[in-house]
Amino acid sequence: MLARATTHALVGLEAWPVEVEAHLQRGVPAFSIVGLPDKACQEAKERVRSGITSAELEWPLRRLTVNLAPAGLRKEGSGFDLPIALAVLAASHQIPAERLAQHAALGELALDGRVRPVPGALVAAEAARRAGLERLICPPESAPEAALAGIEPIPVEHLAQAGAYLRGTFKPPRVAPPEARNGSGGPDLADVRGQERARRALELAAAGRHNLLLAGPPGTGKTMLARRLPGILPELTIEQALEVTRIHSVAGLLPAGRPLVDRPPFRAPHHTASTAAIVGGGAGPRPGEATLAHRGVLFLDELAEFYRPALEALRQPLEDGSIAIARVQGHAVFPARFVLVGTMNLCPCGGRGDPAAQCSCSPQRLAAYRDKLSRALLDRFDLVVQVPRARSTELAGSPGEASAVVRGRVESAAVRLRDPPDLSKPGAELLARAVDSLPLSGRGRARVARVAETIAALAGEASVGAEHVAEALSYRSPTELGSWT
Numbered sequence: 001m002l003a004r005a006t007t008h009a010l011v012g013l014e015a016w017p018v019e020v021e022a023h024l025q026r027g028v029p030a031f032s033i034v035g036l037p038d039k040a041c042q043e044a045k046e047r048v049r050s051g052i053t054s055a056e057l058e059w060p061l062r063r064l065t066v067n068l069a070p071a072g073l074r075k076e077g078s079g080f081d082l083p084i085a086l087a088v089l090a091a092s093h094q095i096p097a098e099r100l101a102q103h104a105a106l107g108e109l110a111l112d113g114r115v116r117p118v119p120g121a122l123v124a125a126e127a128a129r130r131a132g133l134e135r136l137i138c139p140p141e142s143a144p145e146a147a148l149a150g151i152e153p154i155p156v157e158h159l160a161q162a163g164a165y166l167r168g169t170f171k172p173p174r175v176a177p178p179e180a181r182n183g184s185g186g187p188d189l190a191d192v193r194g195q196e197r198a199r200r201a202l203e204l205a206a207a208g209r210h211n212l213l214l215a216g217p218p219g220t221g222k223t224m225l226a227r228r229l230p231g232i233l234p235e236l237t238i239e240q241a242l243e244v245t246r247i248h249s250v251a252g253l254l255p256a257g258r259p260l261v262d263r264p265p266f267r268a269p270h271h272t273a274s275t276a277a278i279v280g281g282g283a284g285p286r287p288g289e290a291t292l293a294h295r296g297v298l299f300l301d302e303l304a305e306f307y308r309p310a311l312e313a314l315r316q317p318l319e320d321g322s323i324a325i326a327r328v329q330g331h332a333v334f335p336a337r338f339v340l341v342g343t344m345n346l347c348p349c350g351g352r353g354d355p356a357a358q359c360s361c362s363p364q365r366l367a368a369y370r371d372k373l374s375r376a377l378l379d380r381f382d383l384v385v386q387v388p389r390a391r392s393t394e395l396a397g398s399p400g401e402a403s404a405v406v407r408g409r410v411e412s413a414a415v416r417l418r419d420p421p422d423l424s425k426p427g428a429e430l431l432a433r434a435v436d437s438l439p440l441s442g443r444g445r446a447r448v449a450r451v452a453e454t455i456a457a458l459a460g461e462a463s464v465g466a467e468h469v470a471e472a473l474s475y476r477s478p479t480e481l482g483s484w485t
């Protein structure tokens with residue numbers, strides 16, 4: 001007797017259909033799985049056998065072969081347990097095979113038959129729907145995510161429940177897709193006192209999705225400011241929210257009880273992160289921090305402490321908004337459209353730029369520190385701002401403007417942006433002069449024009465004037481950091 005179940009394998013950020021065929025034949029009792037890597041295969045066998053007996057179902061005492069097709073597709077993870085167990089139950093006539101064939105299934109089995117969540121339920125559900133299936137049998141934790149795909153999730157806590165459902169003796173609860181909750185949460189800009197220029201740059205970064213570098217002595221509020229950027233970014237559209245949720249689902253990062261990522265993500269990897277951790281790669285391949293930050297913020301605190309190769313690897317996504325990762329067959333392309341925010345001190349000891357301190361760094365140490373950031377990387381920061389020590393009167397003054405107010409301005413400016421920017425004649429002339437005097441690269445020129453446009457949009461003006469270009473030029477690294485580079 002032969003029975004089939006449908007499931008999916010994750011390849012990068014996509015789910016590929018996998019047919020599970022269970023074949024029972026006369027002969028000495030044996031169990032083999034073909035089409036899976038060896039180690040995972042052994043483990044799946046143990047869990048499926050133990051799960052079926054714990055569910056008080058019968059383990060067929062015959063020759064059992066399970067085939068996962070197509071064989072050429074790399075299959076990773078434990079999500080095949082539940083579909084394998086269901087195919088075995090159907091092949092041994094314990095559940096109706098025709099009914100199983102109308103479902104996709106996904107989930108890991110515990111040895112006692114409980115069904116556990118696995119990453120990627122959203123993309124699996126979307127793939128199942130594309131294949132014309134209308135229901136996905138899955139662990140309860142994955143059900144809201146699956147519902148986002150417009151498929152009916154069948155949440156089951158235990159293999160026995162899945163069996164009862166397919167026999168028609170158990171009715172699982174209906175699961176509605178989660179709704180966007182909006183609202184930002186997170187720390188508020190009202191906490192930041194003074195630092196008007198840095199706050200302005202933060203608002204520009206949010207409105208035009210420009211990359212921002214905050215540089216200055218220790219304890220001046222750089223980290224504090226950077227952490228408040230997501231709170232002033234516009235809401236994600238529903239398509240964007242789904243796009244981000246898909247990525248976080250595959251990475252197994254969806255927080256419990258919050259299956260829809262409806263706010264721009266904020267990723268802050270540690271400075272010891274490897275290149276693969278930052279841009280993705282390895283088996284699978286797996287998405288890196290740059291992809292997890294898609295449509296949100298990638299925050300590199302203490303930028304100069306990161307490994308230089310990891311920083312350099314960000315140059316391509318910063319330009320393209322995506323990352324190409326080589327793999328055995330061709331390459332995978334991961335989305336990576338994020339706002340990069342970096343912070344750093346002006347020297348290793350932190351004394352530079354601080355009137356109350358003295359720099360004790362040797363010239364060699366200083367040179368090595370500056371070498372960490374290539375000109376090419378610095379060139380990609382649209383907004384570079386020195387964050388000086390605030391005066392005591394500023395710190396004792398009234399709280400700053402709240403994030404909600406700033407976000408309101410950001411949202412109305414963002415809808416006014418045009419591509420390419422519409423430069424006025426005086427604006428264009430000033431920019432042309434800056435190309436020679438600064439000097440400005442071709443990329444730099446285009447980036448200044450975009451920042452100037454954001455400034456004009458925030459001011460509610462349709463045309464980009466010389467004053468907007470002038471402000472944009474003031475944030476370029478050679479202007480702001482002077483002899484630093």
Ligand SMILES: Nc1ncnc2c1ncn2[C@@H]1O[C@H](COP(=O)(O)OP(=O)(O)OP(=O)(O)O)[C@@H](O)[C@H]1O
Nearest residue numbers: 191192193194195217218219220221222223224390
């Ligand atoms: N402008 C400010 N308004 C309110 N509080 C501030 C401000 N600047 C600093 N602080 C206080 O100082 C603490 C340290 O700030 P933060 O960690 O942002 O400094 P930093 O500039 O990132 O320093 P480092 O270069 O050492 O990382 C904050 O948690 C906050 O309590």
Ligand SMILES: [Mg+2]
Nearest residue numbers: 222223301343
């Ligand atoms: Mg800091």
Ligand SMILES: [Zn+2]
Nearest residue numbers: 347349359361
């Ligand atoms: Zn120093």
